[in-house]
Amino acid sequence: MRKTLLTPLFAVVALAAHAQTVTVTGRVLSTTGEAQPGATVLERGTTNGTSTGPNGDFTLSVQPGATLTISAIGFATQQVAVNGRTNVEVRLTASATDLGDVVVTGSRATEGRSNILTTAPVDVISAREIKAFAQTDVSQVLTYAAPSFQSSRQSISDGTDFIDPASLRGLGPDQVLVLVNGKRRHQQSLVNINGTIGRGSVGTDLSVIPTASIKRIEVLRDGAAALYGSDAIAGVINIQLKDDSTGFQSTGYYGQTTQSDGKTEQADFNFGVGLNHRGYLDVSGQFINRGYTNRSFTDTAPLIYLGANGGNYPSSANTEQARRDLKAQDDALVAQNGFNRVDLRVGQSASRNFGGYLNGAYRIGQGYEVYVGGGASYRTGRGPGFNRLPNQPTQSDLNIFPNGFLPFINTTIYDQSAITGIRKSYGELFVDLSNTFGRNELDYNIDGTVNASLPQGPGLVTVNPTSFYAGKLAFLQNTTNLALSRKFRDLGPLATLNVAAGGEFRFDNFQIGRGEYASYINGGRLYNNAPTASGSQVFPGYQPQDEVNKSRTNVAGYLDLESDITERLLVHAAGRAERYSDFGGNISGQLAARLSLIDAIALRGAIGNGFRAPSLQQRYFTNTSTQFVSGLPNQVLTVNNDSPIVRNDFTNPTQPGFGVEPLKQEKSTNYSVGLTASAGRQFTLTVDAYQIDIRDRIVLSAQFTRTNPLVNTILGSQAVSRVQFFANAVNTRTRGIDIVANERIALGEKSRLLLTAAANFNHTQVQSFNSSSTTVNNDVTPGTSNLQNTLFDRAQRTRLESGNPRSKINLSAAYTVGIFGIEARTVRFGEISTADADPTRAYLDQTFSAKWITDLTLSAQFTKQLGLTVGVNNLFDVYPDKIYVDPRNNPNNFSVDPTTSYSSSLDNSNRGRFLYSANQFGFNGAYYFTRLNITL
Known part of the structure; x- marks a missing residue:
């Protein structure tokens, strides 16, 4: 029963609120009279708004005592009181944007x-x-x-x-x-x-x-x-x-x-x-x-197929000639298999x-x-x-x-x-x-x-x-x-x-x-x-x-x-x-x-x-x-x-x-x-x-x-x-x-x-x-x-x-x-x-x-x-x-003892690939x- 009584009441209130609005038409121009398409027209204090058409014109229904906020890039924002009017013309002055931006972060004040x-x-x-x-x-x-x-x-x-x-x-x-x-x-x-x-x-x-x-x-x-x-x-x-x-x-x-x-x-x-x-x-x-x-x-790993420890020479290759022979064998396998380095x-x-x-x-x-x-x-x-x-x-x-x-x-x-x-x-x-x-x-x-x-x-x-x-x-x-x-x-x-x-x-x-x-x-x-x-x-x-x-x-x-x-x-x-x-x-x-x-x-x-x-x-x-x-x-x-x-x-x-x-x-x-x-x-x-x-x-x-x-x-x-x-x-x-x-x-x-x-x-x-x-x-x-x-x-x-x-x-x-x-x-x-x-x-x-x-x-x-x-x-x-690679970790430097490791994790896994x-x-x-x- 209560719902039956309240529903018409809400409808009456809504209709009354709508009846109080007026439709405002107008144009937004520059100071020299040029139309400003795409300008924003808002009823201040609300989310009610529109944008102007190709000729700078707009139509908006607002409260009779509303104030319009008109803004466009490159122009100073302007406030215009409706005061019961149904037609307005607004001329925007060229200007930089307003000093400072209004923000709401960092404060719980009711106004930014x-x-x-x-x-x-x-x-x-x-x-x-x-x-x-x-x-x-x-x-x-x-x-x-x-x-x-x-x-x-x-x-x-x-x-x-x-x-x-x-x-x-x-x-x-x-x-x-x-x-x-x-x-x-x-x-x-x-x-x-x-x-x-x-x-x-x-x-x-x-x-x-x-x-x-x-x-x-x-x-x-x-x-x-x-x-x-x-x-x-x-x-x-x-x-x-x-x-x-x-x-x-x-x-x-x-x-x-x-x-x-x-x-x-x-x-x-x-x-x-x-x-x-x-x-x-x-x-x-x-x-x-x-x-x-x-x-x-x-x-730059010396050995792709025959190496150890991520491509380094095995300890068994303990002479420069042994390392050269092993490198030649490995290079032949790289070419044979088409391995992309x-x-x-x-x-x-x-x-x-x-x-x-x-x-x-x-x-x-x-x-x-x-x-x-x-x-x-x-x-x-x-x-x-x-x-x-x-x-x-x-x-x-x-x-x-x-x-x-x-x-x-x-x-x-x-x-x-x-x-x-x-x-x-x-x-x-x-x-x-x-x-x-x-x-x-x-x-x-x-x-x-x-x-x-x-x-x-x-x-x-x-x-x-x-x-x-x-x-x-x-x-x-x-x-x-x-x-x-x-x-x-x-x-x-x-x-x-x-x-x-x-x-x-x-x-x-x-x-x-x-x-x-x-x-x-x-x-x-x-x-x-x-x-x-x-x-x-x-x-x-x-x-x-x-x-x-x-x-x-x-x-x-x-x-x-x-x-x-x-x-x-x-x-x-x-x-x-x-x-x-x-x-x-x-x-x-x-x-x-x-x-x-x-x-x-x-x-x-x-x-x-x-x-x-x-x-x-x-x-x-x-x-x-x-x-x-x-x-x-x-x-x-x-x-x-x-x-x-x-x-x-x-x-x-x-x-x-x-x-x-x-x-x-x-x-x-x-x-x-x-x-x-x-x-x-x-x-x-x-x-x-x-x-x-x-x-x-x-x-x-x-x-x-x-x-x-x-x-x-x-x-x-x-x-x-x-x-x-x-x-x-x-x-x-x-x-x-x-x-x-x-x-x-x-x-x-x-x-x-x-x-x-x-x-x-x-x-x-x-x-x-x-x-x-x-x-x-x-x-x-x-x-x-x-x-x-x-x-x-x-x-x-x-x-x-x-x-x-x-x-x-x-x-x-x-x-x-x-x-x-x-x-x-x-x-x-x-x-x-x-x-x-x-x-x-x-x-x-x-x-x-x-x-x-x-x-x-x-x-x-x-x-x-x-x-x-x-x-x-x-x-x-x-x-x-470029990333620095210590020369002591160059795997092609045969004069370095291959059993000695000088590298950091980044250096050793780099192998010339990370620069x-x-x-x-x-x-x-x-x-x-x-x-x-x-x-x-």
């Missing part, structure tokens, strides 16, 4: 502020900038657009080939929080365990979000754990989805390198529509097909990505608005591992691969996310209740390989397969959030006071699924009475004992206060308390302020503490992988933190272990101080210095080997030669400075020039080892000598301190005149360093010099519906410095592209 008026530095990358150059995914866009952000593609590093590790302000991939529409985004399922940047970390996969769906990206360069919780030690990346587009936009893209590889085809679209003046729906999709690149060179693929992996995203909101009456967001993607990838030579029969099956083989890792990544919520204003109080779901799954399939331990041959029933399902990783996160905020004006002595409070409940789940039986077992086959390697070569499958299904919950509450104490002083304070079900609680706080010295110059600064909870992946990941060390494949056990191997003390007679304590949260202290300056409407400058101290930083240890007696005892009968694990091992300090300057110049009615200079300089240093995290530093105990150095060796330390560029400088200029545009950008990637784990081989350490990478694009907007961009990334075909480092900007060389834009 210009990014030069905030207490913390925020970069804004617009939708136009995202599509201006050659980059097609979010992580690469940010690498070239935001100097404090760094990401580069890896090669021959298992799953890390397919999800690029990224960092902000020189810290780790898991020390930056990613938001979408201000809501926490889930992390990837992959934990990086190979020797890459971000080793031991779990980041966020940014490539699943279509660039066509993005309105802007806000990068908060300040610790924000007190505002947003775990992971926000370095800062926050907030991806704002489009909510104001109308009509249909689509782009088609094609590019390739000058070496005719790395071919990339992309097609994307965005469709925006208003929902009966009550809301909007924005739908986007993309397809990207990225080809592989290969910058490997000739394999370019036997490795070094470069970016191939991938194919299908993805879709939506963002929408609808006012359902009585002031309530429901909203949705999120999407799904399906991405496949294919990347190589290290090849197996025909002289490595214990890692191969010569009946199937008489000439060796190059194995491939094939991945399938499924990613889904959904944001749902309802919000309403109760007078001055704004309430937002939301739920955010996310899941990321990574499946492994290995082909072009064998399990060398499986029997194969005439009369045998078992047939050795050459492809294997090796298992999966999956991570799920669900976050429920209630947020309340209210802005008070003229509250006693305070000009304004914004109060925000809320609570959050989060559920996390991590899973490892086993591979097929043949992908991990040892079938017992012997070669000349020698045991053969277990599992699918290059990537053994996850085993039953690796399987994991672990969950945890987190409850949090926060309070956020922001006040304009006076017209010149803004103060922001935030506090947050969290409690995790698996390791306990944490309290974070932050105090920030901005003081205007004069109208054009202000000081700002912040101090706060933060934290990062150990991820479930770091707590529970375990597997056995094949990794090449000194040219030889090793079975490396990565063991989780709950294992007796890690947790038990080495004095335990029944099950000795390393005595590592349970993982706990990283704790940080952030300090920053900065200056902002502006001149008129054209010039802005921000300079911000920072220091970030992190205690109990979680790292993945170096590999402990059986050559140490205690390690050999701990590993027991397990079929592995090395072991590594996670520990809160080090304390670090990161110092840096960010500088950003923008100049916007209007050169006439139809032309403008935008100049940008931005830079980041940072230095991370290990301050001390956290000896309480593990007992392996106790060198006085018999058998533990040098275990502390192994826990975090000099290779690990150098990767953490100098693996990412310590500086990055971005200089760009964009000039538009009429329908034409030209943009140039040059980015200086600072130097990086590598080091050998063994201090006695410090001669293999190397510093790679800084390089400038220059991009250039030309564009033309022929009509409102059709635009074209052509350009080049890395215009001058710049490559990183470049991938950690600054990659090594693909020059890349040309064209992009067609269609708007309907």
Whole structure:
């Protein structure tokens, strides 16, 4: 009965609301009377809007007392009050864009502020900038657009080939929080365990979000754990989805390198529509097909068929003549079998990505608005591992691969996310209740390989397969959030006071699924009475004992206060308390302020503490992988933190272990101080210095080997030669400075020039080892000598301190005149360093010099519906410095004793094939592209 009475009532209210609107028609012109097609007309304070037609005309139904916001690229935004009128004419004045971009990241105030008026530095990358150059995914866009952000593609590093590790302000991939529409985004399922940047970390996969769906990206360069919780030690990346587009936009893209590889085809679209003046729906999709690149060179291994130890001379060839004779025999076999000495693929992996995203909101009456967001993607990838030579029969099956083989890792990544919520204003109080779901799954399939331990041959029933399902990783996160905020004006002595409070409940789940039986077992086959390697070569499958299904919950509450104490002083304070079900609680706080010295110059600064909870992946990941060390494949056990191997003390007679304590949260202290300056409407400058101290930083240890007696005892009968694990091992300090300057110049009615200079300089240093995290530093105990150095060796330390560029400088200029545009950008990637784990081989350490990478694009907007961009990334075909190879490891140097090894793992497995480092900007060389834009 109640429903029967209420339904007509709602209908009457809806009709009455609709009857109160008026239809406004009009035209948007320049000051000289030229029509402005494609200008945006919005009813201020709503999502109700449209765009102008070919003659600059528009029609829009609005409230009688509405104010229209009219904007167009190259013109000053104008506000026009309707005041009951049904026809308006608007003339826009040519100008640079408004000074500063309004941002919402870093504050819970009900109204956004210009990014030069905030207490913390925020970069804004617009939708136009995202599509201006050659980059097609979010992580690469940010690498070239935001100097404090760094990401580069890896090669021959298992799953890390397919999800690029990224960092902000020189810290780790898991020390930056990613938001979408201000809501926490889930992390990837992959934990990086190979020797890459971000080793031991779990980041966020940014490539699943279509660039066509993005309105802007806000990068908060300040610790924000007190505002947003775990992971926000370095800062926050907030991806704002489009909510104001109308009509249909689509782009088609094609590019390739000058070496005719790395071919990339992309097609994307965005469709925006208003929902009966009550809301909007924005739908986007993309397809990207990225080809592989290969910058490997000739394999200089002296012996392909008759050698030992990855192609070196056997000890029996102990004279120069014997080695020459053996080399001649081997060369004859290479020619006879047509063996190609370019036997490795070094470069970016191939991938194919299908993805879709939506963002929408609808006012359902009585002031309530429901909203949705999120999407799904399906991405496949294919990347190589290290090849197996025909002289490595214990890692191969010569009946199937008489000439060796190059194995491939094939991945399938499924990613889904959904944001749902309802919000309403109760007078001055704004309430937002939301739920955010996310899941990321990574499946492994290995082909072009064998399990060398499986029997194969005439009369045998078992047939050795050459492809294997090796298992999966999956991570799920669900976050429920209630947020309340209210802005008070003229509250006693305070000009304004914004109060925000809320609570959050989060559920996390991590899973490892086993591979097929043949992908991990040892079938017992012997070669000349020698045991053969277990599992699918290059990537053994996850085993039953690796399987994991672990969950945890987190409850949090926060309070956020922001006040304009006076017209010149803004103060922001935030506090947050969290409690995790698996390791306990944490309290974070932050105090920030901005003081205007004069109208054009202000000081700002912040101090706060933060934290990062150990991820479930770091707590529970375990597997056995094949990794090449000194040219030889090793079975490396990565063991989780709950294992007796890690947790038990080495004095335990029944099950000795390393005595590592349970993982706990990283704790940080952030300090920053900065200056902002502006001149008129054209010039802005921000300079911000920072220091970030992190205690109990979680790292993945170096590999402990059986050559140490205690390690050999701990590993027991397990079929592995090395072991590594996670520990809160080090304390670090990161110092840096960010500088950003923008100049916007209007050169006439139809032309403008935008100049940008931005830079980041940072230095991370290990301050001390956290000896309480593990007992392996106790060198006085018999058998533990040098275990502390192994826990975090000099290779690990150098990767953490100098693996990412310590500086990055971005200089760009964009000039538009009429329908034409030209943009140039040059980015200086600072130097990086590598080091050998063994201090006695410090001669293999190397510093790679800084390089400038220059991009250039030309564009033309022929009509409102059709635009074209052509350009080049890395215009001058710049490559990183070549990797240093110590001459003592040259296998063709017959005067060197072949039984003496001087090489590091990188040096020995290199054999002339790896010439470049991938950690600054990659090594693909020059890349040309064209992009067609269609708007309907």
